[in-house]
Amino acid sequence: MATPVGYELFESVEVEISRAVATVRLLTTERVAVLSAQGSQAELHFDLGRALARLREDDAVRVVVITGIDDGAPWILPAPPYAEGNRLDPEPVDFPDWLWKGFQGVRLTQQTLAEMEKPVIARVNGDCIGFGQSIMFGCDLIAAREDAMVADVHMDLQKIFGFDTVPGDGGGALVPLHMFPAKAMEYLLLAKPYTAAELAKMGAINYAVPAAELDQVVDDMVRQLLSKSAYALALTKRVVKRRVAEQLNLSLDAASAYEWVNFLHYRGSNGKPNLNL
Template sequence: MTDSPRVSGSSVTSLVQHTTDNAVSRITLNRPEALNALTPDQRERLIDLLAEASADPAVRAVVLTGTGRGFCAGADLRAGAGAGAGRAEEAVPGDLARTIRQGAQRLVSAVLDCEKPVIAAVNGTAAGLGAHLALACDLVLAAESARFIEVFVRRGLVPDGGGAYLLPRLVGPRRAKELMFFGDALPAADAERLGLVNRVVPDGELAKTAREWAERLAAGPTRALALTKQLVNASLDSDRATAFAAEAAAQEINMTTRDAREGVASFVERRTPRYEGR
């Protein structure tokens, strides 16, 4: 199925580009001169686009990438995205915690909670919140030139955007502490070796590979993928009994979908399934 591309309209469209075609929502950060550091407006636009992808039956996969040399250099502190940081003498206790909850944590949660599979196509530097934005995605493709940096310690800051939650679950607590304590740049190849990245590809093949992966996901059983995502994400915080109960409930829900019926029918009839995302 091929949809005609449609371009979003908003005051930040030039900074967060968005198109949908072939059932794939493509979101591109476009502030290359700032290595795609996120302003509050951009962050809110990202959150809105991910919510729209969840709710739109015509969207069955999401790709998140950037332009230029950076995927995302984190929150743009100069634009007020980190309001409160470095201005403790002006802040009221609780202000900064509220800013983090309503800002960086909401963004990462929007990725984790998106009901469609989200692919990060990391085209360059992913630092701070930018690294956590990528790592929250379901699948991560990285260009050979990409690198991941837990930059917070370099600024005397504590990691935000869910980093202390995400990293230990991906690489274990000792590796997570090493990355966060030293703040060294992690090349794409090393990120793949540690399990932070699914695959590293030549820079010139990143967009093509992301498109192929996304279109393959978009042709799949969308609701089954959403339920699978929920099960895997929740399993890291669940005991066995809770995880098994959630699995059984997900199976019950999924068997009411058209795609589940189509999958069974195609198996019995020995043909390729034709999933509709419903």
């Protein structure tokens, strides 16, 4: 199916609209790497936020489903340029550099997920890591294959970046709304991974099912949503999401700023982070 008019410029996500349901597919790191090699400036944080903002205004859409483009492939972003030793020159800092665009995209994505009046379902069809799990926790309903691994890895990035960092992509605000405080702290501070089955057992997500049953579960939720009043759904979501929007307002800007500070500190230390900071 052809990409709907108005969505074709979002390079790192694919949008398909059929019978009032928009399916947003997140590209894999491999596909984003191919685009980058071709000179693309594709940036998932930013593209997803803009696509969701566009869908919020699209009267042809009543329900949004976010999923990975390939079943079984992880929801995870490529590492930044200095993950492979190609550390960016600290001076000059261009505006907007990739950090600015990424964090702007994070805020747009999370705030739109909280504010858009249409129900959003996370169809987790692969491991959900980093920003992927923050997207998942920002959705209204979450169905996942039971063997999918879910983790916020900001505090386990020594082996990739050379330093750990603050979860500034929304996880720090959203995870405490889905887990008991002690579990949320363990998950974030120790970067403890969980399977989707474990998250469903603790009540942090709606469903964890065998991969072969995932489509049926999501389709059932979509069918039920489409059978209800669009206005009643929209206003009910707004009421329920006030708490989420308030939590994002309290902490998302600060968390993004703190993570940005961690990155800039690393850039200015010749790749040798000061772990005492």
